[in-house]
Amino acid sequence: MRVTDLTKQNAVLRNINQNSERLQTLQENLSSGKRINRLSDDPVGATQVQDYRTRISYLDMLKHNIKQNEIWLETTEAELDHVAKMLLNTKTLILAQANDSSDADSRMVTAQELRNIEDAMIRSGNAKIGKVHLFAGSKTLTPPLVRNDEVSRARVEKENLPMDVKYLINTDQYKADFQGYSRNPYRVRITKGGEMGRAHYVVSDDNGSTWSREKTLLPMVEVVNESGKPSDKVTLRFQGELSDKLGDQIYFHPGLEYVFEPKPTVSYMGNEDKRMAPTGEGMLQPVNITAEEIFMANPDKKDTVNIFGLMHSLTLALEDNDRVVLEKRLDDIDLAYNQVLNKRADVGSIRKELNDRMDQILDRELNHIKQMSEIEDLDFPAALTEMNLADVRNKASLDTSSRLLQPSLLNFLR
C-alpha cells in the first residue's frame, strides 16, 4: 500500500471527526439527561413517548375533574346531612306535640317552626356552587324547587250544562279561587240550581267517580268528600260580585263544575338528567342527585314520601290542633328520613368510587412516567462509562495523529 500525505491527512481527519461526533452525541445526551433528543434518534421510541405524554395529560384532566367533583359531592353531602338533621328535628317536635300534654297554643308555635324548617329545606334543595344548582338535573342555572301559590283560580267547566244554557251564560261571572294544596283532583258540582245560599253542591276527590253528600252552597266552602280521602283543607272561595249588572242575584245552574288542578306545595322544576363526569376512557360516573329524588315521592317505589307534602300536612294538623293526624304521620317522618339517608349513602358510594378511580389514576400515572422514563431517559452510568471510553479513544487518536503526521524524511536529513 502506498501511503501518501493526503491519505494520511484524510484518515486522521476522518478518525478525529468520528470520535468527536460520538463525543458530541454523548455530551448532548448527558446534558439533557435524555436518550432521545430528536425524532430520528429513535422514531418508534419517540412516538411511544408521545403516547405516554398524551396518557399522562389525559390522566391529569381526570384528576382535575375528580377533584372538582369531590367539592361538588362534599357540598351535596353537607346539604343532605342538613336536610336529614332537619327531619330529625321535626320528628322531635312532633313527638312532643303528639301527646295530650301540649295545647293548641304550643302547637301553633310549633307550626310556625315547621314552616321555617320547610323554608330551610327548600333552600337546601336549591343549594348551589357558584351559580350552578346542585340538585337540578341539567337545568342547573334555575332553582329546581319552587313553592306554589296557595291560591289558584278555579277552572269553570260548563260541559254538563244543558245546551241552551251552555252557550248563553258568561263563565266570568262564576269566578272563584281555590285555596290550599292537594294532590286530589277535586271537582265541585252544582246539583240543585239557585242563588248563593240556595243552590246545592256535591264534591268529588277522584275526578268525578264518587261524590259526597249534597250541601248548600256558601261563599266559602270546604272542599271535602267525607266518604273519600281525609280533608286537605282546600277551600273554594267566591270572589266576584254575587249579583250581576242588573242587580239580579247570580243563578248557579245545575251541572256547573269547579275544577281544582292538583298541585303540591312545592314543585320540582329541574329535570331527571344525570350529570356525567368522565372518570376514564369510556367511563362515566353520574355525580348528581336531583331534588326530586330527595324530596318527592316516586310512584314506582314504595315507602317514598313527598317530604314537602308531609311537612305541609303536619303544619296544618298542628294549626288545627289535630293530635290524631300527628300520630298517624310519625311513621312517614321516619320514611322521609330514610329516603334522605338513602341518597346520602348514594353520594357516599359515588365518593368512594371516585376515590378508587383516583387511586387507580395515580397508580397508572406513576406507571406511565416510569415507562416513559425507561424509553427516553439516559442510562447515566452506562453513558458516563461510554463517555470516558470515547474520551480516551479521542485522546489516543489525537496522540497517534500527531505522531503520524509530524515526521517526514525532511526532519532527518542533516
Next chain:
Amino acid sequence: MNTAGHNIANINNENFSRQRVDLDPQHAVRSKFGSGVSLKSVERQTDNFLTQRVIGEQSKGAGNELEENGLRRLEALFAEVEGYGLRGALNEFWGAWGRLANKPEAEIYRKDLINVSETLARRIRGMGTDFHNVRMELNGRLGERVEKVNQLASQVANLNARIQQSDRGRGEANDLRDEREGALKELSRMVKINWVEDDDMMINVTVGPGFPLVQGRTANRLEASFENEEVGIYNVKGIDPKGISRDLTDHLGAGELESIIRMRDKTCVYFIDRLDELASEFAFQINRLHNSGTGLMASFERLQSSFALKSDARETPLPFIKDGNFRMHMVNDDGDILETYEIGLIAGQDTLESVVNRINTTVGDPGILSAEINRDGSMTMHATGGYNFVLGQDDTDFTVVMGFNNFFETLNGARDFRINEHLREEPNLISTGQRMLPGDNSIALEISQLQFRPTMEGQAITFDEYYNGMLAELGVLINRSQEETRNQKLIIDQFQRLRDEVSSVNMDEEVADMVQYQRGFEASAKFISAVDDLTETVIRM
C-alpha cells in the same frame, strides 16, 4: 527537480495527480558511448477507473447529504420531543374539553378552551406554513444549483479547449486535466453525469436521458423555468444549441438537483398533504358534534354561514351532505324551547337554494324565522319574531358544510386552520349540551372522547395515531437517509483513498527523489570537474 518541486507544492491539492518525469537514455550517434539522458515526458500518475468512480459516486453522496439536511429541517419543525409541538397542543385541547365537560356552566373553562384551541390552531397553521416554506426554499435552491451546473459545464468546455490546444505541446495539459477532473467532480455532485473522452482529449458530458451538457468546446445550458403546472415552482429544462428545450425535471438520476426535486415534489408534498388531511378531518369531526349542540344560555337572532358559494355553485347539489334531518329550535329568553323545526335534506339533490326554500316553507312564517342567500353567496338565518333560535341535532352535516356555528374553520387544511371568531368573542356559544340545558355536557363529553375514537383513514385510527404515523415515518426516513449518507461517504472515501494511493503526493518520496537528483547533479558536476581536470592536465602538458 522542477517536477519534484511542483509535486511538493501541490501536496495538499486534492485534485492534483502527482507527476513523474519519464527519462530516456540518449542513444549514441555514431559512437560507442551513449550521450547521456533526455527528458522524454512528464506524466500524470492516475488510474482512470478509480478517477471515474470517485467522480461518479459523488452524485449519490451529495444527493443523500442534501436530503438528510432537508429532512432534518422538517424534523426540527415537528419539535415534538420537547413536548412543544402539535401533539402537546392536542393534549391540552382534549384536556380543556374534558374539564369543560365536567363543568359546562363554568365560564373559566370556556375561556381556557378558547385559549388552548387558539394555540392549537396557531401550531397547525404554523406547521403548515413552515412545511410550505421549506418547500419554497428548496425550490429557490434549485435555481441556484442549476446556475452552478451551467458555470461548471462552461468551465469543463473551456478546459476541453485548452487541453486540446496544449496537448500537442504537452506539459501544461497535466495540470489542466487535474483541473477538469475537479470540475467534473463538482458537477457530479450537482447532477448525475455520463462522460467520455473523445480522440481530441475532450470530454463530452451528458445528463439524464442523453442531454448533451458539454459537447467539446461548447457547453449547453440548463434552465430553471416556471413552466410547471404549479405556480412558482421551477422546472429544469435543457436547452441545446439549436434552441430546442427538453424537460429534464424528473430525469436527473441522482445528485443534488435530483434530491432537491424529490424533496420538493415528494417528501414535502407528502407531509403537507398528510397535515392538511389531519387538519380538515379534525375540524370536520369536531364541528359536526359542535354544530348540533347548544351553548350556555346563548342563542342566535341572526346566524351567517362562514362559507360562501360561488354563483354557479348555488344551483348545483351541495357536496358532502347526507340524507336526513337537521333541526332548529326557537327559544325564549329563559332558554325554553318553544318550537322545533325539522328540515329534511336529500343528498345529491338539494342545492343551497332548495335548502333555503325548505327552511322557509318548514317554518312557514317569515315573521318567525327566515333564511336567505346573501349577495356574496353565504347564507343567513334570521329570527324576526322576538324569539331567538339555536341549532339542533344535524344528521345531514349541512351546518358543518356551510359553517354555521363551526368550532374550527378551514378551507385548505392546515394553512388556514383557525377557530371561529364568534366563539372567541362569546365563549358561551361553545356547544356543550343540547336543547339549551345548561348542565347538559353530552356534546362536550362526546368531543372530548373523540381523542380515543378512530376517525382517520376510514375510521381505523385516532388523530393521535395518525399524527404519530407522520412522526414515525419522518423519523424512519431520516434514519434511512442518515445510514445511506454514511455508507455512501464510506464508499467515496474508499475510492478516494485508492485514487490517492496512486495519484497523490508523498513528501518522503519527493524528498528522496530530490536527494537522488541532487546526488546525480553532484555526480554530474563531479564528472564535469573530472573532465575539466583532465582537460587542464592536457593543456598543461
